Amino acid sequence: MIEASAGLNVHGTLGITNPKAYILFGAIRPQFVDRGAGNVPAQMLVLVSVVIRAISDCSWGFAASGVRTWFGRSPRRFELVGGAGGLAMIGVGVTVALTGRQS
Secondary structure, eight states: OOOHHHHHHHHHHHHHTOHHHHHHHHHHGGGGOOGGGSOHHHHHHTOHHHHHHHHHHHHHHHHHHHHHHHHHTOHHHHHHHHHHHHHHHHHHHHHHHHHOOOO
């Protein structure tokens, strides 16, 4: 079982090293910076969206860790989730087969 701190380290490292985040940050964020106020990099670092993203990512990570721990306590729960996932995939396959491609 993965501990919360290990998951936080992995996902934190992934978030910091994600090049797409830097490209998006560099392309979009300058529109919301007041160059006249000075210290543009500092303004970009403290934008509210960065804080919101960090809180959101951490919340999802902790929630996933809690759910994983809960499922890990009972092998029966894993079987039920696997069965439900299989039924969902069968349902999607049947739906696609019956409706066909619309284009």
